[in-house]
Amino acid sequence: MSSGRYEMVVGLEVHVQLKTRTKAFCGCSTDFGAPPNANVCPVCLALPGALPVLNEHAVELAVRAALGLGCRIDPISVFARKNYFYPDLPKGYQISQFDQPLATGGSVFVGQSEKGAELRIGITRLHMEEDAGKSIHDRYPGETAIDLNRAGVPLIEIVSEPDIRTSAGAGAYLRTLKQILQYLDVSDVSMEEGSLRVDANISVRPPGQAKLGTKTEVKNMNSFSAVEKALDSEFARQCALLDSGGMVEQQTLLWDGARETVRPSRTKEGSHDYRYFPEPDLRPLMLDSKWVDHMRKDLPELPAARKTRLATEYGLSVVEVEQLTADPALAEYFEEVARAAGDGKAAYNWVMGEVQVALRTSSEEIGRFRVRPADLAQLIKLVRDGTISHTAAKRVFAQMVATGKPAAQVAADEGLAQVGDEGAIATWVDEVLNEHPGEAARYLAGEKKLQGVLVGFVMKKSKGRADPKRVNQLLSSRGG
Amino acid sequence: MSVDNYTQLGAAQIAPGVRAGKTSPAEMIRASFKRAADIGGGPDELNIILHADENASLEEAEQMQARIQSGTDIGVLAGVPVAIKDNIASLGLPTTCGSKILRGYVSPFEATAVARLRANGALIVAKTNMDEFAMGSSTENSAYGPTRNPLDVRCVPGGSSGGSAAAVAAGITPIALGSETGGSVRQPAAFCGVVGVKPSYGRVSRYGLVAFASSLDQIGVLGRTVDDAALGLESIAGFDKLDSTSSDADVPIYRLAALGKPAPEARNPDTEAIRIGRSPVPLPPPPGPTTLEGVVIGKPKEYFPDSLDPDIRRMCDRALDRFRSMGATVREISLPRSPLAIPVYYILAPAEASSNLARFDGVRYGLRVDPGKGLKAMYEATRSEGFGPEVTRRILLGTYVLSAGYYDAYYKKAQAVRTLIADDFRAVFTSGVHAIFTPTTPTTAFPIGAISDPYEMYLNDIFTVTANLAGVPAISVPIGRVRRLPVGGQIITAHFDEYAMFRVAYALEAGLGAEAHQ
Numbered sequence: 001m002s003s004g005r006y007e008m009v010v011g012l013e014v015h016v017q018l019k020t021r022t023k024a025f026c027g028c029s030t031d032f033g034a035p036p037n038a039n040v041c042p043v044c045l046a047l048p049g050a051l052p053v054l055n056e057h058a059v060e061l062a063v064r065a066a067l068g069l070g071c072r073i074d075p076i077s078v079f080a081r082k083n084y085f086y087p088d089l090p091k092g093y094q095i096s097q098f099d100q101p102l103a104t105g106g107s108v109f110v111g112q113s114e115k116g117a118e119l120r121i122g123i124t125r126l127h128m129e130e131d132a133g134k135s136i137h138d139r140y141p142g143e144t145a146i147d148l149n150r151a152g153v154p155l156i157e158i159v160s161e162p163d164i165r166t167s168a169g170a171g172a173y174l175r176t177l178k179q180i181l182q183y184l185d186v187s188d189v190s191m192e193e194g195s196l197r198v199d200a201n202i203s204v205r206p207p208g209q210a211k212l213g214t215k216t217e218v219k220n221m222n223s224f225s226a227v228e229k230a231l232d233s234e235f236a237r238q239c240a241l242l243d244s245g246g247m248v249e250q251q252t253l254l255w256d257g258a259r260e261t262v263r264p265s266r267t268k269e270g271s272h273d274y275r276y277f278p279e280p281d282l283r284p285l286m287l288d289s290k291w292v293d294h295m296r297k298d299l300p301e302l303p304a305a306r307k308t309r310l311a312t313e314y315g316l317s318v319v320e321v322e323q324l325t326a327d328p329a330l331a332e333y334f335e336e337v338a339r340a341a342g343d344g345k346a347a348y349n350w351v352m353g354e355v356q357v358a359l360r361t362s363s364e365e366i367g368r369f370r371v372r373p374a375d376l377a378q379l380i381k382l383v384r385d386g387t388i389s390h391t392a393a394k395r396v397f398a399q400m401v402a403t404g405k406p407a408a409q410v411a412a413d414e415g416l417a418q419v420g421d422e423g424a425i426a427t428w429v430d431e432v433l434n435e436h437p438g439e440a441a442r443y444l445a446g447e448k449k450l451q452g453v454l455v456g457f458v459m460k461k462s463k464g465r466a467d468p469k470r471v472n473q474l475l476s477s478r479g480g
Numbered sequence: 481m482s483v484d485n486y487t488q489l490g491a492a493q494i495a496p497g498v499r500a501g502k503t504s505p506a507e508m509i510r511a512s513f514k515r516a517a518d519i520g521g522g523p524d525e526l527n528i529i530l531h532a533d534e535n536a537s538l539e540e541a542e543q544m545q546a547r548i549q550s551g552t553d554i555g556v557l558a559g560v561p562v563a564i565k566d567n568i569a570s571l572g573l574p575t576t577c578g579s580k581i582l583r584g585y586v587s588p589f590e591a592t593a594v595a596r597l598r599a600n601g602a603l604i605v606a607k608t609n610m611d612e613f614a615m616g617s618s619t620e621n622s623a624y625g626p627t628r629n630p631l632d633v634r635c636v637p638g639g640s641s642g643g644s645a646a647a648v649a650a651g652i653t654p655i656a657l658g659s660e661t662g663g664s665v666r667q668p669a670a671f672c673g674v675v676g677v678k679p680s681y682g683r684v685s686r687y688g689l690v691a692f693a694s695s696l697d698q699i700g701v702l703g704r705t706v707d708d709a710a711l712g713l714e715s716i717a718g719f720d721k722l723d724s725t726s727s728d729a730d731v732p733i734y735r736l737a738a739l740g741k742p743a744p745e746a747r748n749p750d751t752e753a754i755r756i757g758r759s760p761v762p763l764p765p766p767p768g769p770t771t772l773e774g775v776v777i778g779k780p781k782e783y784f785p786d787s788l789d790p791d792i793r794r795m796c797d798r799a800l801d802r803f804r805s806m807g808a809t810v811r812e813i814s815l816p817r818s819p820l821a822i823p824v825y826y827i828l829a830p831a832e833a834s835s836n837l838a839r840f841d842g843v844r845y846g847l848r849v850d851p852g853k854g855l856k857a858m859y860e861a862t863r864s865e866g867f868g869p870e871v872t873r874r875i876l877l878g879t880y881v882l883s884a885g886y887y888d889a890y891y892k893k894a895q896a897v898r899t900l901i902a903d904d905f906r907a908v909f910t911s912g913v914h915a916i917f918t919p920t921t922p923t924t925a926f927p928i929g930a931i932s933d934p935y936e937m938y939l940n941d942i943f944t945v946t947a948n949l950a951g952v953p954a955i956s957v958p959i960g961r962v963r964r965l966p967v968g969g970q971i972i973t974a975h976f977d978e979y980a981m982f983r984v985a986y987a988l989e990a991g992l993g994a995e996a997h998q
Contacts, residue, residue, distance in 0.1 A: 042589050046839040048582065049569040049591060049688040051723050083835050083882070085859055092838020144855075146843070275882035277891060280694035280832055282724050 314344025487651025591688020663944025670968025
């Protein structure tokens, strides 16, 4: 394969919609899914004479994101106009930041190399800007409709260094980035709703060559796996081009997910001259260093730190920790359970087992899950102190999900408290041996592996109440 | 007060009578419209007014009358008719910026300055003609035809706020709002023999002012007298949360500057009450002839070149003599970077304009010309058809200087020089000079059609444009006439020191007396 002679060099530009109630420069709502052009005003319609006023909350969220990605916050950053004509860009320019961005020089830890070295992707810059509206080409035949609800919604653009070498690496970076932004609670980071969008810059070069090849920009990917596929496809295209003696042309390409191929964009964006200049309607953004320090101290625990801590504090494996921290709310739920139950392993088993099943069944989010961490912890304790068996606990849990009642109450109501009484267990064992004479005979004749089957029968008969330890002891003594 | 001498009445004479219920707002409306009709303010004659609606204005006046009768205090501009330049958004009347591209456009919101005028009791009677998008110095660049100077109908009224200056000069309204980017209030004020003030950048909210060059634009006030200009400005000045570039610095009561004293140090609750319209308009006593004792007036040599029209120089010298006779010291000063102002301005202003005017694209409002050949063709047809030649020229110029490869050579360098020009002013004002005096314009009003070379036209702003670049306040006051045409003298003070500017202006006006119009 020709691509073996080339190395992929990728930098990603990620646009993230900030989770504000109102737009970046006016008081219009940012609600997703409002009727077209419902959330507009003179400012975001660019009526003559209207002026932008910066949304302070957007600045807070952008700073939070930048700090979370380890960036330096510039004490003075400057908004700039990016000029181009398009019907969904009402002012004829986008308010963005150009040569003086909000933040620079961060990095994201994405894992470890085979040799154990840290893999980090550098963040070149993070700047604030506003979104454009939406052009709808397929609604009215021969016409284009414009929806300006999204125009002016606050975004941050996170530009990575060209540090990514594989499509899987791009995926890992994106998943890590998304997770960090989730932990920071600055965005919904949903590619479906458009609150996270990815453009990829990709070039190829022979391994060892320092000079970068000519890059292309690939847009229009609607999922992280689409990004990976698009990179592979574009990598192969560039390699084949070079192998056949051709040259890569700097251009913007669109990913066609249905055909799994890239095609040139109709508008040649590479040839655009955006004529940036400082936005005279807004003053330079000056951030007090004390305020920035305060924001830094206020940051929540980020995924990497949390993974390390969970692994050591609760004795969990790397894989287990990864599962738990995929969603910050899940990790918090786990930790509350683990702390209250005093048993990380059991908490893990429950949270990744029964809890996940219940959530999937009801398609609920963990944040709204009926069984609160304290209740689940109580259930774990009931099992540990032998009050109920593990089998019974699963039934108790199901009832807790259904009714929202505490574990102890459910166990009592259902009569599921474990029975350790010799007499009762002996009765159940006798009944089972009578009812299954074939298995009984073989077991008593020394076929030890049947013991598990017989214990199962006893547990079933006792509706899970029998203490399995005692059942085993009893059977052993009979068979012994 | 009698409405018979309406054209002689200042705002401070009209408002107390209306407030006290002695004169009705409707009388003022009728007087204003009658004056406009008598003098020929309409499109076929002086072409001062682009939009007006007498019936709607009368209706508004009736509502005001009802409020007065129910005991409501209307404010310091009660019943004062005011004309508004057509690039300042107003409810009720269109806002077309003198451009075809906005023909018939009515703004759904009002500029903060206009809203504040109304809140102080003003009646908005007309939208006035202007150079298209405020680009010009003669009001000849209006898509709706040139305005004529009421003092000599063969001549231009200046521009771009030519319609507002002419409205005041013609006695249609005692006060009008204009806008400045490089002298568009002061220059027509000088040409029409009225007072025109451009406040410090940030003093008046730009919200609702259709942007030409945002870092230079300011709304200004034209008045028949310094007092009208001061009353008008203090009614609209002050912070506005809708304009991030507006300043939250205190707004003194500018009319108190007529008392001939430095600005009061502490804020006086009584005077504060005047500004927000709860007290009657007090008439400060006029300044005496010796009220500029201790004031240092700077005379910058760059604004009095050897080539200066000798008649203009003569009028300026007379004004400087008055300053001296009132006790002021006149000091020769230098603003060495001022000669660079015109090239700097004609890089920065078009650059910002090329971006500000991008929104007129035929998509959401205003003119749309669609040849049916796709988006790009629609843009081209709409903008080619909608914009006049001067606007087109500046958009092209601005697009060019912002282009990749030229940005550093033009825009960036011009910004650096702009800073130097502002430094010059700062140096002068920190060296003991209280105010700078210069001619407002190098010439008097010129005949319509006389200047066809754009660069020659740009030189009209040579003495005014520096104040815009530096962001400092400046006022043009009539200082005499040459061959029956008015001459304006300009007073410039430090940032946000409008009070000192008005103090000197009041004194000059009083010191010249009738000579100001001779």
